[in-house]
Amino acid sequence: MFRRLHEPEAAVTITVDGAPLVAGAGETVAAALLASGNPVCRQSPASGQPRAPFCMMGACFDCLVEIDGVPNRQSCLVEVRPGMAVRRQARPTPVGP
Amino acid sequence: MSAINSGEIDLAVVGAGPAGLAAATTAAELGLAVSVFDENATPGGQIYRGIEAVAAKRGADFAVLGDAYRAGESIVRDFRASKAAYAPNTGVWLVQKDRQLGIVRDGKAGMVAARRVLIATGAQERPVPIPGWTLPGVMLAGAAQGLLKSAGMVPAGPVVLAGNGPLLYQLAAQLVAAGVKIAALLETRSERAAALPHLPAALMAGNYLAKGLGLIAAVKRAGVPIRRGVTELRALGCERLEAVEVAAGGRTERIDAALLCLHQGVVANVQLSLAIPLKHEWSAAQRCWRPVVDQWGNSDVEGIAVAGDCAGIGGAEAAAHAGRIAAFEAARALGRIDAAARDTHAASDLAAWRRHLRARPFLDALYPPAQGLVVPADDVPVCRCEEVTAGQVRDAVRQGGTGPNQVKSFTRSGMGPCQGRMCALTVSEVIADALGKPVAEIGTYRIRPPIKPLTVGELAALE
Numbered sequence A: 001m002f003r004r005l006h007e008p009e010a011a012v013t014i015t016v017d018g019a020p021l022v023a024g025a026g027e028t029v030a031a032a033l034l035a036s037g038n039p040v041c042r043q044s045p046a047s048g049q050p051r052a053p054f055c056m057m058g059a060c061f062d063c064l065v066e067i068d069g070v071p072n073r074q075s076c077l078v079e080v081r082p083g084m085a086v087r088r089q090a091r092p093t094p095v096g097p
Numbered sequence B: 001m002s003a004i005n006s007g008e009i010d011l012a013v014v015g016a017g018p019a020g021l022a023a024a025t026t027a028a029e030l031g032l033a034v035s036v037f038d039e040n041a042t043p044g045g046q047i048y049r050g051i052e053a054v055a056a057k058r059g060a061d062f063a064v065l066g067d068a069y070r071a072g073e074s075i076v077r078d079f080r081a082s083k084a085a086y087a088p089n090t091g092v093w094l095v096q097k098d099r100q101l102g103i104v105r106d107g108k109a110g111m112v113a114a115r116r117v118l119i120a121t122g123a124q125e126r127p128v129p130i131p132g133w134t135l136p137g138v139m140l141a142g143a144a145q146g147l148l149k150s151a152g153m154v155p156a157g158p159v160v161l162a163g164n165g166p167l168l169y170q171l172a173a174q175l176v177a178a179g180v181k182i183a184a185l186l187e188t189r190s191e192r193a194a195a196l197p198h199l200p201a202a203l204m205a206g207n208y209l210a211k212g213l214g215l216i217a218a219v220k221r222a223g224v225p226i227r228r229g230v231t232e233l234r235a236l237g238c239e240r241l242e243a244v245e246v247a248a249g250g251r252t253e254r255i256d257a258a259l260l261c262l263h264q265g266v267v268a269n270v271q272l273s274l275a276i277p278l279k280h281e282w283s284a285a286q287r288c289w290r291p292v293v294d295q296w297g298n299s300d301v302e303g304i305a306v307a308g309d310c311a312g313i314g315g316a317e318a319a320a321h322a323g324r325i326a327a328f329e330a331a332r333a334l335g336r337i338d339a340a341a342r343d344t345h346a347a348s349d350l351a352a353w354r355r356h357l358r359a360r361p362f363l364d365a366l367y368p369p370a371q372g373l374v375v376p377a378d379d380v381p382v383c384r385c386e387e388v389t390a391g392q393v394r395d396a397v398r399q400g401g402t403g404p405n406q407v408k409s410f411t412r413s414g415m416g417p418c419q420g421r422m423c424a425l426t427v428s429e430v431i432a433d434a435l436g437k438p439v440a441e442i443g444t445y446r447i448r449p450p451i452k453p454l455t456v457g458e459l460a461a462l463e
Ligand SMILES: Cc1cc2nc3c(=O)[nH]c(=O)nc-3n(C[C@H](O)[C@@H](O)[C@H](O)COP(=O)(O)OP(=O)(O)OC[C@H]3O[C@@H](n4cnc5c(N)ncnc54)[C@H](O)[C@@H]3O)c2cc1C
Pocket: A057, A058, B014, B015, B016, B017, B018, B019, B020, B037, B038, B039, B040, B044, B045, B046, B047, B048, B068, B090, B091, B092, B093, B120, B121, B122, B123, B124, B125, B142, B143, B145, B146, B167, B170, B266, B269, B272, B307, B308, B309, B310, B314, B315, B316, B317, B319
């Protein structure tokens, strides 16, 4: 959905759902996902629709992902770090009858 | 500049935009022990997002981002050179009336105490509820602009810009300068006649008008197709955006798009000030809530002040002046200078701040949000988190819901992770419209801390 105007000066490799993704140093996780071809961060808990970063300023919470085992991190506020493990969040399985 | 120490804090500043940075630099010069907290990794706030990286590594991008952006270099440099402490990546999830702050960084929550607090949390974009606005591929204009500033990224496929307001034209001009082809710019509304009476004051306020006209001219020169008087917008697609449907002048057309950037102006970010709670009022001109403050930024709670766009939209230059004004007042309140010295120090900032604010009535009148976006049709989701439609809000009103908090408990609107940041204004407007009452009477959601998500582990770590 987005492309880089310049090659990043320093590359940082993270994993997204286990697959490696090369990002630029200083980019947020949300930015890296938006430049990756698949910007989806999570499924909406209500309907399961895919959601991607919307505001890029910490307001909408549509960019929530799991980072290094911690769920519900706002990926537009977290910078990539080498080896960081990012997981897209699936809709929680409904419980009850 | 130093890291946050656990020593005593005279002034805790929340937000490292122009207001917070100018306040911190000035207060530190006056000998106050200042700590600045901001949830981003680098200073600059919304307008100067990524400025240090651009200055250090991507100098060529200054040509794309423009002079107004470059002005942030000196504000950030002065802050870095000051004695103010800086906590990046640090969200403030609570401010108590006794001036204790709850902070969270890297999954660790903590509390700090300060003698005074300055809230400088800036603005957020007004939500733009249209059919399909939850699809991947639909973003706010400021989001696309933030990617350009912080990461040097531009839209990769066909991009459509829709809405109104200075920021939309600024984004269009920046994308054009970066060599991006814009498929269309769809303008929802501009009210030249209503704005005209405010024009003389705006002309005295600075070069706002010239800047704006320059941006629009650059966009036109680049041959960007512009549609005026847009009455309906729809984002189409299944798993992601495929096209934008637009009605203007009685004609409906479909424009293929990979990215739709929406904008309806910016509104004060009052999440933190509402959670304290400070006293707020409805601004009819800006159609948003703002805390009630005096010219020094003092709120109704002793020792807690507010400066910059979170006190009402005034723009980046006004924000920096307001930050300095609040710093002089902090020094007075803490006994470092007397009232006469404060008045002398603050005189030029007060004059400049008032001058910049004189541009606002013109801009507010010229670019009001479109009525159909403020009070959307029944089928439009207003709460993105819980997917509650405007129709469900109206149903809740019909069932006796008289205010946002009741509607929230009937429909779950505002109960998701964004805590109403994306729906509060719309829900209040829809209720007001349904009941035929002014929004000021309807009020807004009660906001409860923590205003940033904390895990159970983070809360436990506080014990
Ligand atoms: C997305 C966006 C883009 C904009 N771009 C421009 C532009 O290019 N040009 C222009 O003239 N105006 C722009 N504006 C308008 C903007 O409001 C400026 O006028 C200016 O940035 C306001 O300065 P400020 O210091 O009041 O707040 P801001 O610059 O918004 O700074 C506030 C800071 O506080 C932080 N913050 C907020 N809440 C918390 C919390 N709870 N905990 C920790 N930190 C917090 C934010 O992350 C931010 O860094 C933009 C507004 C938005 C919303």
